[in-house]
Amino acid sequence: DGGITQSPKYLFRKEGQNVTLSCEQNLNHDAMYWYRQDPGQGLRLIYYSQIVNDFQKGDIAEGYSVSREKKESFPLTVTSAQKNPTAFYLCASSVAAGVRNNEQFFGPGTRLTVL
């Protein structure tokens, strides 16, 4: 089965802790993305990566960090600096991040709750 997997599905964190959300794809896509979704709001871009060992900040990168050491993996760390981390986090990938082949396909999401 080809697709994007995210784990865990649900994650609980205490205030002041860092947590890492996993995203893996076996679609051989070059580009990967992290979005955050809050109730009643659209998706907001956190970080994206066009190629291995390269990534760019999105609109709301503060308090988050990423790495892209492998083509198929793009983990997101939510740090204690993120003031309001409770949200639904979505990972996506596309063939490329250019003007063509940019249809993005999404994983099932991770729901993070800060206690």
Next chain:
Amino acid sequence: QKEVEQDPGPLSVPEGAIVSLNCTYSNSAFQYFMWYRQYSRKGPELLMYTYSSGNKEDGRFTAQVDKSSKYISLFIRDSQPSDSATYLCAMMDTGRRALTFGSGTRLQVQP
């Protein structure tokens, strides 16, 4: 003002109705337009993808783009209860390498 505006709904229709979902946008550089369907607590799935102006049809779904009015639409014919979901529009310009999303419209199709 948000770059992409979308009525949040909920929009409630009877089964078999034609549904019209819309987004307006302010960035004239947007060239690529997409519609995603998202069921509760799931990731969005891509429904339609169009480039520039015009219409595109796929089964019961038709996407329209009117760049002169900065307005896009998704029509669903013969709506089914299984179409009940949140519909998100998304757009990309040629300079930025990521999508800008609307906030989503929640659709309920009553059997």
